[in-house]
Amino acid sequence: MNEKLHSFHLAILIYLIQTGVTLFVLPAELAQNFGTNGWVAVIIGAALVYINIFLIGAVYRLGRGKSFFAIIEDGMPPMLSYTLYLLLTVLWSLIGCITAKQYIMVYQIITFQHTPGSLLKLGYDVLIYTLVIKGIYNIAKASTFIFSITVFLALLFFYFITDIELARYTPFLFKDGDGLLIGIFKTYIAFLGFELSILFFPYINKESKFFTSLIIGNLITTVVYVYTCLIIFGVFGYEYLKELIFPLLDFLSIIRLPIIERLENLLYALFALKVLITSVMFYWAATESAKRIFRNKSDKTLSFILIAFSYFISLIPDSLEQVRNWLDFLTRWEIGVTLFLPVICIILILLRSKGRKHADGKNC
Amino acid sequence: MGKIAKVIFVPILCCLIAGCTDMRILEDQGMIQAISYDMATKDKGSDIALIKVTAAIPLIQKDNLQKIIESTATSSKDARIEFSSQTDLELVNGQLRTVLFGKNIAKQGVINHFDTILRDPTIGLRSNIIIVNGNAAKMLAENYQEQEPTYEFLDRLIEKQVDENIIPDIDIFQFMRDVKDDGIDPVAPQFIQRKNHIDTDGVALFRGERYVTKIDASKGTLFSILNKKMINNGQLNFDWPASQQGDAEFAALDINNSRRHINVYSSPGSNQFTVDISIKVKGSITEYIGTKNLDNKKYRDGLGEKMAESLEKQTQELVIFTQKHSVDSIGIGKYVRNSISYNEWKNLDWRKVYPAIQVHCSAEVEIRDYGLIH
Amino acid sequence: MGFFRKRYKKALLTKENQETQESVSLENTINQFRECSDLVHNALPELQVEYLYIENLVNEQKVKEYLVEPFDTIKFPDVSLILTEKRYKKTADSRSLYKGILNGEAAIFFKDEAYLVNLFGPETRPVNESGTETVITGPHESFNESAGQNISLLRRRIKSSHLKVYKVSVGKVTLTDVYLLYLENVANKDFVEKVKQRVESVETDGIFESTMLVQMIEENPYSFFPQFLTTERPDTASSKILEGKIVGITDGSPSAFIAPTSFFEFFNSPEDYYQRWAVATALRILRYSAFFITVFFTAFYVAVITFHYEMIPRTLLSTLLESRSRVPFPPLIEALVMEFTIELLREAGARLPTKIGQTIGIVGGIVIGQSAVQAGFTSNILIIAVAISAIASFVIPNYIMSASIRLVRFGLIILAGIWGNYGIILGIGLVLVHLSGMTNLGSSYLIPIAPISTADMKDILIRAPFSKLKTRPYQAQTRNPYRQKKK
Structure with missing residues (x-):
């Protein structure tokens, strides 16, 4: 892999990993948890994420671009590192899988109520597999096109400018919400995905401007979230939002163009590509980490095994409720990973450099 | 690549074999265009208030005509079961454009009937809501224009009147939003059936979900200015x-x-x-x-x-x-x-x-x- | 097939080995060309000169000048003096002797020595207007089947000594000459080396077309999409040379191939540069919309009619309902039948002589346009959809690309018939994944979108005024990126 990620691609890749079905649920969750002007909470969530991004940036800086796996293997006993890899592989492939499953299940609310979801998921997994095996550089290339969906959606939202009523926002901040803490937690979850950037070190160089790209990527996510939620809050009003489960779906269904109506169907289908990147990147990360355990297996085999294996696991949760519970559980772990990985890396690097200094001193 | 091709075709074949029960081929659908809710005349000795639900679906063979199906039931969900036995087409809601409420049923609150509508993902939130001063079913059933079924005529009438700001532009989503918002009460356009045409009756005012009174059509524009x-x-x-x-x-x-x-x-x-x-x-x-x-x-x-x-x-x-x-x-x-x-x-x-x-x-x-x- | 080819190659090789062992002699040469009735053998015993050439490969004028006049007519006493002239090349190797004869040279045997003199000059088609890439404004010349002629067309356009013409012979039997043209000071050396090496390593009995050759040197041979742009127009080819790309000309083929190429170049026409920039930009947008229409329109029709009836606006509903109500087939079958018919018409029109082709058009127009609808075979809305997407597919300037896209469309229609919008998006996803994995001489096929190159966007998606087009495309990875003076 001599090709390196361009900083632009890195930024939109981060953005695309972060967004997904969450965008459809987020405004409602904000309204439920924060009440009035819940969209402001997105900014708080983003601020928290930035702290985390700084940690990852620090790993890159301190480790001088040394790959994550190398850092772990240098500083940890092999047994411990293999356990960690196994955990990461399972966790990441499950997240990739359940995210896709959630997407399919939500789609089945709109259409294909009777087609078995497993079949739809199978078609989707084929797509995931074909992209995962192409490697990160090509994933980034594909994501450039998928990014244009966002631009398209953003333009479409202008349709609602006249429907927004300022008085509907109310001047109150976070009143009438159910729980600020759980709200912050959920908002933070909406940003998850950026942590995979810790695996990008071997694929970037100085021109990729890793840290800046991360910040910009997260900024795009924040802007998209804020923009969407802001408009949805203005159009629906927070009280109505509380009752909805997928406000963005309702929102898109309102659009009526001269030659086409009820765009939610088409646009939600289009979101398949956005979710694709999220899923693919988690699978990719899982493959990367699995590669460290099974070194003699090829990427393709590992990806295939992971996707096939998690496909069967994804058959277990049956209802949207269950899928959500699974995802809640998984993301809770993922938050742990998000915080834990950079911190442990930093500790390992520091310990090592201290040790080295010590050794250097002795030599002199 | 050969492997990929196989992987692509397997699901396609699977689906073909499994057959798609989700197909909604256009001409096989009885697309409900308008649906009306009225109070049914109470049976003597019965306490249960029955509602009368009618639906207008387009007829393909006879140009520009509508088929009206109706049923009397305790709830709108019951009514659906009775509906489907009246037609050979599969009844679907995806093209629903107008929801008519008789004044008498609107007085008792409309939210119950909305539950079905809001829960159904196929129903677009842009469907219009109107209140009929009188019998909504009767108004929907009659034909007013030779070239046009009533549901379409009604749809165009609403569109035109809204353009001229005589009646407010109220669809399901706006109505529900105003019901939920504690700072405003919802309104809806109100129509009345005259001898051989439909007339704008004014703006129906709701207190919460219940119909209260109306503003006369002549004051419609004035209301729009204020609203x-x-x-x-x-x-x-x-x-x-x-x-x-x-x-x-x-x-x-x-x-x-x-x-x-x-x-x-x-x-x-x-x-x-x-x-x-x-x-x-x-x-x-x-x-x-x-x-x-x-x-x-x-x-x-x-x-x-x-x-x-x-x-x-x-x-x-x-x-x-x-x-x-x-x-x-x-x-x-x-x-x-x-x-x-x-x-x-x-x-x-x-x-x-x-x-x-x-x-x-x-x-x-x-x-x-x-x-x-x- | 592969096995067969391998064995054949072996046989060929052994034969060649034998040939090299032979010494240069008249008998051997005549023996080599036995039963070749077009071989002319002339003996001048008094001069001890015999010469051989293939009649159909030589120019009468040259025969007269180089053979008949010096040897027959004048009967110059000292033959060896004539043969010292530069145009007579002495040859000791029998293989190059045969090759020379096959290339239209005459073999002259004098005593024990053999000489070759180039008489090549068969009749060629004159430079005509291009049949597949016509323009309204701009040069009307196009390449023809003679490589020499084609190179001359390019040389006349680029008067630079930096323009290199590298020759490779491809095809063990056909020995087709392939010329690689590039600007030495602009083109990327790696690319040049890669193309040279790939063309040289093609092992087959013969090639007849550039479009055939490129399929043997591309990186994704299983792909639906063409990976090297081919053109019949010398102006396109020379502009690509200026961009720092490599142009390949195959003898006997009127099309030149260009390497490396990006997907978007297939949507550009040379006329874009001859038009005003605003018009050219509008045309490019038109072409990309045509691309979308071709790919999605029918598929979307199938998806909506089969699954998503709620997406039809009120104003269209009754029309669609009415026209669909008489059709006995499911929308997928209906669409496939119609698309298939259109393809039949197109193929018939392309293969038949123009005069009969017109009849096909009329028959097809009437049969499909009217009868099919009246008979309740298809809905008229579908006819419109199919017709528009067919027309749109012809808007794409490159015929090979447009054929590929039409094929991809069938896949999408089938997916739409199975899974509606979800199927379409899944199909797009697959195509997108496939495209983004493709490379062309190691550079991305999707430049300048992925990897992004903002400077190139000005000349791919739109056509900016020339004052803004100062750099050569990023894909060419040239050492000399500025084509206009920096200010």
């Missing part, structure tokens, strides 16, 4: 009967642009609110019947002032009318809410306070032109 922040179309008629001040006069104003501002003044701690509604209308005179000669600049200026005065009076009356019925259809509550703190608003029983508040309407009319003659 919306800005309108760009519509017509206002001014009629001054003969009196000591002058002769009878009539003027029609075509609205180019009308803006409304609401200011709320509250004295802290008390539930006393003063609300200022100021309206600025800009328009063209399309008709003037009267003795005054509009050649004269003085008269021209006077006409504008006179219109403003009349507008103030009429809007004031309209607000008082809503206060009398304790329905905040204009949405003053939103502005009051935004002028006070959250706790104050929560402790306020707006429904009780609203009839008592002071509302002052002021209007300004700017005449852009007088047409081609003076």
Whole structure:
């Protein structure tokens, strides 16, 4: 892999990993948890994420671009590192899988109520597999096109400018919400995905401007979230939002163009590509980490095994409720990973450099 | 690549073999275009209030005609079962465009019937809601235009009337939003069946989900001016009967642009609110019947002032009318809410306070032109 | 097939080995060309000169000048003196002797020595207007089947000594000459080396077309999409040379191939540069919309009619309902039948002589346009959809690309018939994944979108005024990126 990620691609890749079905649920969750002007909470969530991004940036800086796996293997006993890899592989492939499953299940609310979801998921997994095996550089290339969906959606939202009523926002901040803490937690979850950037070190160089790209990527996510939620809050009003489960779906269904109506169907289908990147990147990360355990297996085999294996696991949760519970559980772990990985890396690097200094001193 | 090709074709084959029960081939669907809810006449001795639900679906073979299916049941869900036995087509809701409520059923609240509609993901939130002064089923069943089924005629009628700001533009989503918002009461257009046509009856006012009263169609544009922040179309008629001040006069104003501002003044701690509604209308005179000669600049200026005065009076009356019925259809509550703190608003029983508040309407009319003659 | 080819190659190789062992002699040469009735053998015993050439490969004029006049007519006493002239090349290797004869040279045997003199000059088609890439404004010349002629067309356009013409012979039997043209000071050396090496390593019995050759040197041979742009127009080819790309000309083929190429170049026409920039930009947008229409329109029709009836607006509903109600087939079958018919018409029109082709057009127009609808075979809305997407597919300037896209469309229609919008998006996803994995001489096929190159966007998605087009495309990875003076 001599090709390196361009900083632009890195930024939109981060953005695309972060967004997904969450965008459809987020405004409602904000309204439920924060009440009035819940969209402001997105900014708080983003601020928290930035702290985390700084940690990852620090790993890159301190480790001088040394790959994550190398850092772990240098500083940890092999047994411990293999356990960690196994955990990461399972966790990441499950997240990739359940995210896709959630997407399919939500789609089945709109259409294909009777087609078995497993079949739809199978078609989707084929797509995931074909992209995962192409490697990160090509994933980034594909994501450039998928990014244009966002631009398209953003333009479409202008349709609602006249429907927004300022008085509907109310001047109150976070009143009438159910729980600020759980709200912050959920908002933070909406940003998850950026942590995979810790695996990008071997694929970037100085021109990729890793840290800046991360910040910009997260900024795009924040802007998209804020923009969407802001408009949805203005159009629906927070009280109505509380009752909805997928406000963005309702929102898109309102659009009526001269030659086409009820765009939610088409646009939600289009979101398949956005979710694709999220899923693919988690699978990719899982493959990367699995590669460290099974070194003699090829990427393709590992990806295939992971996707096939998690496909069967994804058959277990049956209802949207269950899928959500699974995802809640998984993301809770993922938050742990998000915080834990950079911190442990930093500790390992520091310990090592201290040790080295010590050794250097002795030599002199 | 060969492997990939296999992987691609396997699911396709699977699906072909499995067969798709989700196919909704256009011509096999009985696409409900309009649905109406009425109170059924009660059976003697029975306590259960039955509702009558009818649905209009397009007929393909006979051009431009509709098929009406109806059923009487305890709930709208029961009605559906009875529906499907009346047609060979699969009944689907995806093309639903108009929901009609009889006035008598609207008085008892509409939210129950909405549950089915809102839960069904195939129903678009842009479907119109209208109230029928009388029997909604009967209005839907009759044909008014030769070339057009009633549901389509109704749809176009609503669209046109909304364009002219005679009735408010209310679809399911806007209605539900206003039901949920505690600072405004929902409204809906109201129609009535005349001998061989459908007539606009005015604007139906709701208290929460229940129908309360209506504003007459002639006041429709006035209501739009008050209800919306800005309108760009519509017509206002001014009629001054003969009196000591002058002769009878009539003027029609075509609205180019009308803006409304609401200011709320509250004295802290008390539930006393003063609300200022100021309206600025800009328009063209399309008709003037009267003795005054509009050649004269003085008269021209006077006409504008006179219109403003009349507008103030009429809007004031309209607000008082809503206060009398304790329905905040204009949405003053939103502005009051935004002028006070959250706790104050929560402790306020707006429904009780609203009839008592002071509302002052002021209007300004700017005449852009007088047409081609003076 | 592969096995067969391998064995054949072996046989060929052994034969060649034998050939090299032979010494240069008249008998051997005549023996080599036995039963070749077009071989002319002339003996001049008094001069001890015999010469051989293939009649159909030589120019009468040259024969007269180089053979008949010096040897027959004048009967110059000292033959060896004539043969010292530069144009007579002495040859000791029998293989190059045969090759020379096959290339239209005459073999002259004098005593024990053999000489070759180039008489090549068969009749060629004159430079005509291009049949597949016509323009309204701009040069009307196009390449023909003679490589020499084609190179001359390019040389006349680029008067630079930096323009290199590298020759490779491809095809063990056909020995087709392939010329690689590039600007030495502009083109990327790696790319040049890669193309040279790939063309040289093609092992087959013969090639007849550039479009055939490129399929043997591309990186994704299983892909639906063409990976090297081919053109019949010398102006396109020379503009690509200027961009720092490599142009390949195959003898006997009127099309030149260009390497490396990006997907978007297939949507550009040379006329874009001859038009005003605003018009050219509008045309490019038109072409990309045509691309979308071709790919999605029918598929979307199938998806909506089969699954998503709620997406139809009120104004269209009754029309669609009415026209669909008489059709006995499911929308997928209906669409496939119609698309298939259109393809039949197109193929018939392309293969038949123009005069009969017109009849096909009329028959097809009437049969499909009217009868199919009246008979209740298809809905008229579908006819419109199919017709528009067919027309749109012809808007794409490159015929090979447009054919590929039409094929991809069938896949999408089938997916739409199975899974509606979801199927379409899945199909797009697959195509997108496939495209983004493709490379062209190691550079991305999707440049300048992925990897992004903002400077190139000005000349791919739109056509900016020339004052803004100062750099050569990023894909060419040239050492000399500025084509206009930097200011």
